[in-house]
Amino acid sequence: EPEVTQTPSHQVTQMGQEVILRCVPISNHLYFYWYRQILGQKVEFLVSFYNNEISEKSEIFDDQFSVERPDGSNFTLKIRSTKLEDSAMYFCASSEGTGYSPLHFGNGTRLTVT
Amino acid sequence: DQQVKQNSPSLSVQEGRISILNCDYTNSMFDYFLWYKKYPAEGPTFLISISSIKDKNEDGRFTVFLNKSAKHLSLHIVPSQPGDSAVYFCAASETDSWGKLQFGAGTQVVVTP
Numbered sequence: 001e002p003e004v005t006q007t008p009s010h011q012v013t014q015m016g017q018e019v020i021l022r023c024v025p026i027s028n029h030l031y032f033y034w035y036r037q038i039l040g041q042k043v044e045f046l047v048s049f050y051n052n053e054i055s056e057k058s059e060i061f062d063d064q065f066s067v068e069r070p071d072g073s074n075f076t077l078k079i080r081s082t083k084l085e086d087s088a089m090y091f092c093a094s095s096e097g098t099g100y101s102p103l104h105f106g107n108g109t110r111l112t113v114t
Numbered sequence: 115d116q117q118v119k120q121n122s123p124s125l126s127v128q129e130g131r132i133s134i135l136n137c138d139y140t141n142s143m144f145d146y147f148l149w150y151k152k153y154p155a156e157g158p159t160f161l162i163s164i165s166s167i168k169d170k171n172e173d174g175r176f177t178v179f180l181n182k183s184a185k186h187l188s189l190h191i192v193p194s195q196p197g198d199s200a201v202y203f204c205a206a207s208e209t210d211s212w213g214k215l216q217f218g219a220g221t222q223v224v225v226t227p
Contacts (some may be wrong), residue, residue, distance in 0.1 A: 004157070006157075031212075031213055033213055035215075041204075042217050042218070042220075043158065043203065043215075043217040043218055044217070045214045045215060045216075047215060048213045055213070056211060056213075057212055058214075091157050091158070092215075093157075095212075095213060098212035098213065099212060100146055100165050101162065101212070102148055102160045102163050103148075103159055103160070103213060103215065104155050105150075105157035105158045105159070105160075107155070107156050107157045108156075108157050
């Protein structure tokens, strides 16, 4: 069964550094998402992306965050200057379309900011 | 933000019996509901969904029931199997924000032999 793949599985970085989290969505999916889960908290929406632009973003997704689809297969999340509170599990997801189309998630990247 | 609530943090059930997981929501604009299962060190895996025009959806051992007037949904797993031991998340989205899922806190299910 097709799946969403994320790399790396674990990323450790120092505060203030830039990180890029990578995702390969399911090939025929058109909508892409990033979610995160801080330890002990709920899974929360960050951003949705369609047709090479952001469809919607949460209050969390400030100017430090950006997303890109640099080629036909990858989808990336960049955090420009990481903070301690950015430490979390970051999940990429994709869906075929909107309207009753379930999201399929990758296994996540654990980001640790020291 | 408590738009989606799963009030039972854990559930223990015997193998072969029914598991019933509950979820309540407060946002009347939600019209698509999903259940996900999550194992440690993995991402959420989609199980089953239901739109607000239905009150029941079934897929194999999994059935989701939606009670819109009570703003309540439930997931039934029959029969429960040891491999069902995982955290189960309820999630919901609004028509105008497809893909922006609001998740519950999850229920840890343990299926015992």
